[in-house]
Amino acid sequence: xxxxxxxxxxxxxxxxxxxxxxxxxxxxxxxxxxxxxxxxxxxxxxxxxxxxxxxxxxxxxxxxxxxxxxxxxxxxxxxxxxxxxxxxxxxxxxxxxxxxxxxxxxxxxxxxxxxxxxxxxxxxxxxxxxxxxxxxxxxxxxxxxxxxxxxxxxxxxxxxxxxxxxxxxxxxxxxxxxxxxxxxxxxxxxxxxxxxxxxxxxxxxxxxxxxxxxxxxxxxxxxxxxxxxxxxxxxxxxxxxxxxxxxxxxxxxxxxxxxxxxxxxxxxxxxxxxxxxxxxxxxxxxxxxxxxxxxxxxxxxxxxxxxxxxxxxxxxxxxxxxxxxxxxxxxxxxxxxxxxxxxxxxxxxxxxxxxxxxxxxxxxxxxxxxxxxxxxxxxxxxxxxxxxxxxxxxxxxxxxxxxxx
Amino acid sequence: xxxxxxxxxxxxxxxxxxxxxxxxxxxxxxxxxxxxxxxxxxxxxxxxxxxxxxxxxxxxxxxxxxxxxxxxxxxxxxxxxxxxxxxxxxxxxxxxxxxxxxxxxxxxxxxxxxxxxxxxxxxxxxxxxxxxxxxxxxxxxxxxxxxxxxxxxxxxxxxxxxxxxxxxxxxxxxxxxxxxxxxxxxxxxxxxxxxxxxxxxxxxxxxxxxxxxxxxxxxxxxxxxxxxxxxxxxxxxxxxxxxxxxxxxxxxxxxxxxxxxxxxxxxxxxxxxxxxxxxxxxxxxxxxxxxxxxxxxxxxxxxxxxxxxxxxxxxxxxxxxxxxxxxxxxxxxxxxxxxxxxxxxxxxxxxxxxxxxxxxxxxxxxxxxxxxxxxxxxxxxxxxxxxxxxxxxxxxxxxxxxxxx
Numbered sequence: 001x002x003x004x005x006x007x008x009x010x011x012x013x014x015x016x017x018x019x020x021x022x023x024x025x026x027x028x029x030x031x032x033x034x035x036x037x038x039x040x041x042x043x044x045x046x047x048x049x050x051x052x053x054x055x056x057x058x059x060x061x062x063x064x065x066x067x068x069x070x071x072x073x074x075x076x077x078x079x080x081x082x083x084x085x086x087x088x089x090x091x092x093x094x095x096x097x098x099x100x101x102x103x104x105x106x107x108x109x110x111x112x113x114x115x116x117x118x119x120x121x122x123x124x125x126x127x128x129x130x131x132x133x134x135x136x137x138x139x140x141x142x143x144x145x146x147x148x149x150x151x152x153x154x155x156x157x158x159x160x161x162x163x164x165x166x167x168x169x170x171x172x173x174x175x176x177x178x179x180x181x182x183x184x185x186x187x188x189x190x191x192x193x194x195x196x197x198x199x200x201x202x203x204x205x206x207x208x209x210x211x212x213x214x215x216x217x218x219x220x221x222x223x224x225x226x227x228x229x230x231x232x233x234x235x236x237x238x239x240x241x242x243x244x245x246x247x248x249x250x251x252x253x254x255x256x257x258x259x260x261x262x263x264x265x266x267x268x269x270x271x272x273x274x275x276x277x278x279x280x281x282x283x284x285x286x287x288x289x290x291x292x293x294x295x296x297x298x299x300x301x302x303x304x305x306x307x308x309x310x311x312x313x314x315x316x317x318x319x320x321x322x323x324x325x326x327x328x329x330x331x332x333x334x335x336x337x338x339x340x341x342x343x344x345x346x347x348x349x350x351x352x353x354x355x356x357x358x359x360x361x362x363x364x365x366x367x368x369x370x371x372x373x374x375x376x377x378x379x380x381x382x383x384x385x386x387x388x389x390x391x392x393x394x395x396x397x398x399x400x401x402x403x404x405x
Numbered sequence: 406x407x408x409x410x411x412x413x414x415x416x417x418x419x420x421x422x423x424x425x426x427x428x429x430x431x432x433x434x435x436x437x438x439x440x441x442x443x444x445x446x447x448x449x450x451x452x453x454x455x456x457x458x459x460x461x462x463x464x465x466x467x468x469x470x471x472x473x474x475x476x477x478x479x480x481x482x483x484x485x486x487x488x489x490x491x492x493x494x495x496x497x498x499x500x501x502x503x504x505x506x507x508x509x510x511x512x513x514x515x516x517x518x519x520x521x522x523x524x525x526x527x528x529x530x531x532x533x534x535x536x537x538x539x540x541x542x543x544x545x546x547x548x549x550x551x552x553x554x555x556x557x558x559x560x561x562x563x564x565x566x567x568x569x570x571x572x573x574x575x576x577x578x579x580x581x582x583x584x585x586x587x588x589x590x591x592x593x594x595x596x597x598x599x600x601x602x603x604x605x606x607x608x609x610x611x612x613x614x615x616x617x618x619x620x621x622x623x624x625x626x627x628x629x630x631x632x633x634x635x636x637x638x639x640x641x642x643x644x645x646x647x648x649x650x651x652x653x654x655x656x657x658x659x660x661x662x663x664x665x666x667x668x669x670x671x672x673x674x675x676x677x678x679x680x681x682x683x684x685x686x687x688x689x690x691x692x693x694x695x696x697x698x699x700x701x702x703x704x705x706x707x708x709x710x711x712x713x714x715x716x717x718x719x720x721x722x723x724x725x726x727x728x729x730x731x732x733x734x735x736x737x738x739x740x741x742x743x744x745x746x747x748x749x750x751x752x753x754x755x756x757x758x759x760x761x762x763x764x765x766x767x768x769x770x771x772x773x774x775x776x777x778x779x780x781x782x783x784x785x786x787x788x789x790x791x792x793x794x795x796x797x798x799x800x801x802x803x804x805x806x807x808x809x810x
Contacts, residue, residue: 120722297695
């Protein structure tokens with residue numbers, strides 16, 4: 001047997017998930033550089049030869065323990081073609097390649113990864129989970145000790161953080177490690193130049209940030225000067241005896257959608273013109289260059305980036321400057337509009353957890369002479385949140401067949 | 406004096422940098438919504454009224470300690486205009502606004518932040534620092550103890566990491582904390598699901614990653630499954646007594662440029678078609694969606710994202726699949742091309758530090774039965790590197806006037 005003539009192995013090994021056979025291939029047709037399959041619900045899926053070869057799950061092509069690919073598609077012959085094709089009793093597609101290699105694909109896996117228009121739009125639809133909100137929002141709240149002890153409450157909390165973007169934990173002990181304990185239920189935290197944990201107390205001589213004054217802070221995202229703004233922000237109140245200091249929130253995605261509806265040109269300007277954010281501090285000089293409204297590769301809202309006091313002087317062609325300020329003022333006005341505003345004075349024993357790249361947060365001024373105020377906070381990236389949700393869903397919420405997304 | 410009628414204050418407070426007066430404004434002209442200045446070298450710069458008002462550095466508009474803005478440009482009157490304009494003896498521009506507010510701007514600051522075409526292109530040029538390389542590269546090397554003790558050697562090392570992208574430290578003690586000590590000269594490190602520090606030893610039963618086997622690893626970037634791939638990778642060799650295991654490097658930006666020259670259509674495909682990367686592990690499920698060749702908002706090469714064994718099945722319309730595989734195979738072939746390849750067997754006492762988003766690294770297979778092999782590694786984001794360079798340049802390399810960039 002030559003190097004390429006692997007035995008057809010039994011175990012599907014290219015993923016840690018499993019894929020149920022919801023549909024079977026009824027017929028297939030060999031085209032010039034691809035295979036066209038017709039499923040039992042009449043869906044037609046085309047599979048390019050190189051795509052199929054690239055995804056061969058045999059133990060020569062995929063490391064059986066790490067389940068990571070060993071084969072490189074560059075090593076496929078230029079004129080690769082499928083020569084012997086069959087379907088087995090279980091509906092598996094079996095392919096003998098022109099270079100002697102053999103591959104087999106489970107029907108459930110093929111269906112889940114098909115790239116015909118219907119399959120692609122099903123998957124895109126499954127990724128849409130944002131629930132925009134305005135002032136009517138009832139903030140999703142979860143009991144701290146249940147989040148710590150129950151994986152299903154944990155999952156509910158994380159789905160709310162992902163989809164609503166603003167959540168509260170209640171019954172949080174007034175202990176320094178509460179942020180870390182809650183965060184560790186998800187993953188590790190993201191360190192910044194303020195440390196792994198930042199403490200919000202009024203610092204009389206601060207040069208670090210307006211956040212450490214007692215001033216009102218308008219709606220903003222944190223760390224807008226970083227290439228990647230942190231995804232989640234945790235903010236735990238240990239003491240709040242000072243008058244004032246209410247937390248304020250608006251859904252930046254709801255505001256962006258309203259802007260798009262009211263003034264598409266202003267929306268376009270804020271999507272297409274990257275601006276600069278600079279922190280201004282003696283010991284650091286962070287700078288980012290990105291638009292205020294960020295769209296992802298799919299054209300969906302991906303993030304808001306806006307901290308008024310960290311904007312650098314706008315650096316756009318003269319002909320765009322008027323349009324930029326018009327759009328910027330329009331967006332800023334919406335962040336003050338009461339139809340979007342949710343406000344709550346965080347009390348000792350409560351913790352915010354919100355999507356820092358979507359939910360703009362602010363604070364009313366407080367009177368530092370009227371009492372103590374002590375918050376502890378930290379960050380985590382969206383990657384950790386989403387990975388944790390997927391792993392929890394693998395083991396806990398498997399009522400529907402798993403599909404690639 | 407009304408709320409808006411601030412005294413004209415002396416101290417320029419909106420930045421921690423200073424701006425020398427290299428040019429003076431000779432004349433100015435008031436237009437309908439902007440001021441047009443002519444500098445003593447005939448450069449003409451236009452300053453929109455809202456832009457000027459937005460950048461007022463007085464102590465009402467900018468917090469004098471944090472140097473962060475307090476004023477919000479949304480609060481400027483819609484019909485704001487400059488009414489009283491003058492230049493003082495030092496060349497400062499003094500503006501009295503229609504609402505009674507007064508602002509003054511240093512000539513050096515105005516010139517540094519001007520947004521006429523010449524000023525914009527000067528600044529864009531100053532940001533271009535990438536030095537592409539091929540197999541002829543002499544790897545920039547720095548002595549570990551000098552990096553630890555001297556800020557100017559530190560700066561040289563960091564500029565090489567930024568511009569060349571691949572550097573080596575020599576004379577590194579075989580102590581566990583050497584990576585952390587070197588990294589702390591820059592900033593904090595970036596934690597991942599592999600911890601703050603990862604150890605590369607052969608693990609017989611690994612399910613985590615092909616990196617923990619003794620297999621050859623083709624050229625790749627690390628953490629391609631994350632929304633933001635780590636910018637810098639540190640890799641310290643404490644023991645290398647095993648046969649084989651040479652480190653290999655190619656400059657992904659040089660390869661992307663070669664691809665663009667040889668086959669613009671392949672380059673376009675890899676820039677414009679985001680693909681998916683999934684890690685495959687029992688305890689995590691990270692997924693990213695991004696193109697293999699990433700361009701920044703300026704259209705400049707920003708990153709390469711490619712780990713062959715972490716690519717998810719390609720999810721593109723059928724009509725694009727052939728073009729994608731053609732481009733992918735072309736790019737992959739260039740990563741194996743000897744004209745780009747630099748190879749070096751890392752010995753005990755040496756440490757790599759390279760730009761993980763530009764330099765693709767690999768490893769030859771090694772024989773785990775022939776001797777021990779022990780590397781410690783970690784990551785840091787580009788933000789921390791660039792911030793540290795800027796702060797060092799503020800205090801150490803001030804031979805030329807500081808300009809905004």
